[in-house]
Amino acid sequence: MTTFTDVTIDKKANVYFEGRVTSRKITFADGSYKTLGIMLPGTYEFSTAAREEMDITAGKLRYKLAGGDWETIDGSGVFYVPANSTFSLEVETVTDYCCTYLED
Amino acid sequence: MTTFTDVTIDKKANVYFEGRVTSRKITFADGSYKTLGIMLPGTYEFSTAAREEMDITAGKLRYKLAGGDWETIDGSGVFYVPANSTFSLEVETVTDYCCTYLED
Numbered sequence: 267m268t269t270f271t272d273v274t275i276d277k278k279a280n281v282y283f284e285g286r287v288t289s290r291k292i293t294f295a296d297g298s299y300k301t302l303g304i305m306l307p308g309t310y311e312f313s314t315a316a317r318e319e320m321d322i323t324a325g326k327l328r329y330k331l332a333g334g335d336w337e338t339i340d341g342s343g344v345f346y347v348p349a350n351s352t353f354s355l356e357v358e359t360v361t362d363y364c365c366t367y368l369e370d
Numbered sequence: 371m372t373t374f375t376d377v378t379i380d381k382k383a384n385v386y387f388e389g390r391v392t393s394r395k396i397t398f399a400d401g402s403y404k405t406l407g408i409m410l411p412g413t414y415e416f417s418t419a420a421r422e423e424m425d426i427t428a429g430k431l432r433y434k435l436a437g438g439d440w441e442t443i444d445g446s447g448v449f450y451v452p453a454n455s456t457f458s459l460e461v462e463t464v465t466d467y468c469c470t471y472l473e474d
Contacts, residue, residue: 268381275379275396277372277468278427279408285464288408290394292379304383304392304408323382360389364381 270300283310283351289365298367305361310354317368325361330354374404387414393469402471409465414458421453421472429465434458 273292280289280301287310289303305325320329326340332351339345347353349370377396384393384405391414393407409429414446424433436455443449451457453474 269397270381271378272376273379274373274375275377275406276395277374277406279406279466281408281464281466285408285410288392288464290379290406301392302379302381302383304385304389306389306410342388360385360392362385363385 267304270294283308286295287309298369300367301365303363303365304336305355305357305363307357307359309356311352312347312355313352314347314349315367317370318347319368320345320347321364323362323364326354327361330356363367373385374398387412390414402473404426404471405469407467407469409459409461409467411461411463413460415456416451416459417456418453420449421474422451423470423472424449425470427466427468427470429467430462431465432460432462 270292273294276291286308288305289301291299291301293299320346322339322342324342328336328338329345330336331347331353374396377398380395385400390410390412391407393405395403397403425448426443428446428448432440432442433449434440435451435457
C-alpha cells in the first residue's frame with residue numbers, strides 16, 4: 267500500500283460538481299502539495315493554474331487536453347496537463363486519483 | 371482551517387456503495403488513525419468494530435444507532451457509535467466527515 271508520510275491534511279474536503287468530484291489536500295514538509303480525490307462517473311471539465319500530473323490510482327476514464335485527442339486510461343495511468351489550460355474528462359467508473367501541482 | 375499534521379495517508383481511497391461513500395485513512399505517529407470521508411445523499415447502514423466518533427464537518431443527515439431514535443445533524447455535529455454495533459444514516463446533503471476509532 268502506497269502511503270505519503272509526514273504530511274499535513276486539511277480536515278475539510280474540496281467538493282465539486284455536487285459531490286461527484288471530491289478531494290483532500292495534503293501538504294508536504296517542503297511546502298509542495300497534492301490532492302487525493304475521487305471522481306464518480308460523469309463528464310467534467312477542469313482548468314489548471316500550475317502544470318498538473320494526474321495520477322489515476324484506479325478507474326476507467328477518457329481525458330482530452332486542450333487541442334488534443336481523447337485518450338483512455340483503464341485501471342491506472344498518468345497524464346500531464348499544461349499550466350493555465352483546461353482538460354475534459356469522461357469518467358466511466360469510480361476513479362481514485364492523485365494530482366500533483368508542478369511548479370515549473 | 372483545521373488540519374492534521376505529521377500524518378501518514380494511504381494513497382488509495384476506501385470506496386463503498388459504488389463511490390457514494392468514500393474515505394481516506396490517516397495514521398498518526400502514535401499509531402491511532404482516523405478516516406476523512408465524503409457521503410453523497412442516500413441511505414446507508416454501517417457496522418463498527420471499535421467505538422467510533424463520527425464528526426460531521428459539514429452536511430445534513432439523520433442517524434440512528436442500534437435501538438435508538440433518529441437524530442438529526444444539520445451543518446456540523448458529533449455522535450458516537452458503540453463498538454461492535456451498527457448504525458443507519460439518511461444523508462440529505464453531501465456530507466464531509468471525520469471518523470475516529472476509539473480503542474477503549
